[in-house]
Amino acid sequence: MSELIDTFIARGDLAHLALLLWAGAASFALWFVLRELAAASRRFDDFVRELEVFNRRAGRSSRGGGEAANDG
Template identity: 60%
Template sequence: MSDLVNHFAHRGDLAHLALFLWASWSTALLIFSLRELTGAMRRFDDFVRELARFNERFGNSRFGNSDGKTEQRPARHSRAVRAEDGPGEDLPRVRRSSRAH
């Protein structure tokens, strides 16, 4: 390794050596990060699969029956938006004052 550094130092190519080392470490870090990311995605996929299996076995009987039919879940909000409502119908009305300020 020192022979390689001496060769680059003798020719005055230390900037090229630094650039090569930086690129090598950057590539190694990228490969390591991608490997860790794929491992995390695999573990998350396993978790979701196990969660789906759990829900199949011990699903909430209030919303799902053993025959696979599901009941209608209650709305999350206090007022469910109807299909015939136009955009913004569920928003409160703002009164405009007739007087100019």
């Protein structure tokens, strides 16, 4: 890696080296953010699914056995 940096320094391409490092860091940051966003989306989906199950169970027990209890 040191040889690569020395080559850039010797040729005066420090701007290109800086641009390469910036592009690498920006790409890594984007990948990390997208990965975390996908994980958060999965966690939220799991939460909503569990909440739906809970509401279904709680609704049956509080109405006394199902939808038919509200007909009268």
